[in-house]
Amino acid sequence: MKFTESPVIQLTIANNKQLSLQQDNASLHVGTTVWPCSLVLSKFADRWAPPQPNPNASINPYTDLLNFRNKRAIELGAGCGAAGMAFYLLGLNDIVLTDIAPVMTALKHNLKRNKQVLKKTLKTSVLYWNNDDQIRSLNPPFDIVIATDVVYIEESVCQLVGAMEKLVSDDGVVLLGYQVRSPEADKLFWELCGEVFGIEKVPHGHLHLDYAYEETDVYILRKKKKIHCKS
Numbered sequence: 342m343k344f345t346e347s348p349v350i351q352l353t354i355a356n357n358k359q360l361s362l363q364q365d366n367a368s369l370h371v372g373t374t375v376w377p378c379s380l381v382l383s384k385f386a387d388r389w390a391p392p393q394p395n396p397n398a399s400i401n402p403y404t405d406l407l408n409f410r411n412k413r414a415i416e417l418g419a420g421c422g423a424a425g426m427a428f429y430l431l432g433l434n435d436i437v438l439t440d441i442a443p444v445m446t447a448l449k450h451n452l453k454r455n456k457q458v459l460k461k462t463l464k465t466s467v468l469y470w471n472n473d474d475q476i477r478s479l480n481p482p483f484d485i486v487i488a489t490d491v492v493y494i495e496e497s498v499c500q501l502v503g504a505m506e507k508l509v510s511d512d513g514v515v516l517l518g519y520q521v522r523s524p525e526a527d528k529l530f531w532e533l534c535g536e537v538f539g540i541e542k543v544p545h546g547h548l549h550l551d552y553a554y555e556e557t558d559v560y561i562l563r564k565k566k567k568i569h570c571k572s
């Protein structure tokens with residue numbers, strides 16, 4: 342699925358709350374556009390985040406994953422902030438949305454635009470994936486790292502995987518909305534991820550019915566266990 346050219350994207354989340362995202366597809370920065378992976382990941386979480394409204398849906402494989410009580414989270418490359426705002430409305434109350442400096446205006450504009458439904462101004466921070474000082478200043482580790490549609494430039498893939506590794510706790514998760522944007526970046530990303538993370542692909546049938554596209558996936562990444570040998 343490609344991004345839509347409409348200047349405003351509506352996202353219904355968490356029992357009919359309406360997020361309204363304003364995008365600018367003409368800007369130099371891809372972060373001022375709302376990318377479909379952000380909607381797909383958000384609506385996947387919306388489908389499964391407890392409590393489930395449907396009493397017949399007794400088997401929820403994502404109850405623990407999407408139980409946000411006492412969890413700290415960070416979003417990387419948040420862009421207009423769709424996923425970060427959606428997860429906040431789903432109960433992920435302690436979340437900081439990050440991106441590069443030139444995207445901050447669009448991000449803050451959208452947070453302000455949705456203040457009535459969010460009922461507060463969410464935290465933001467400038468974070469370049471290769472900037473270790475910025476990473477340290479955010480006080481990792483985080484229980485949850487969210488990232489959607491962030492793999493598209495081969496040169497930044499190593500920085501991205503490095504940032505994910507430094508930011509997520511040993512028993513935390515990276516929730517990734519993913520679509521192949523560059524075959525080279527895609528290959529390198531999964532190679533590097535495989536060294537650091539166990540990789541689980543959410544079955545397409547588990548995505549939200551209205552937000553399931555053949556080319557878009559949700560992945561759950563968990564750090565590989567370190568083996569401690571007795572000396």
Ligand SMILES: C[S@@+](CC[C@H](N)C(=O)[O-])C[C@H]1O[C@@H](n2cnc3c(N)ncnc32)[C@H](O)[C@@H]1O
Binds near residue numbers: 375418469
């Ligand atoms: C395709 S956009 C996706 C935006 C948003 N996550 C979405 O799905 O709508 C990729 C995002 O990654 C950010 N990004 C790219 N390279 C980055 C880097 N080296 N450090 C931090 N953010 C970066 C961009 O600024 C942009 O917001």
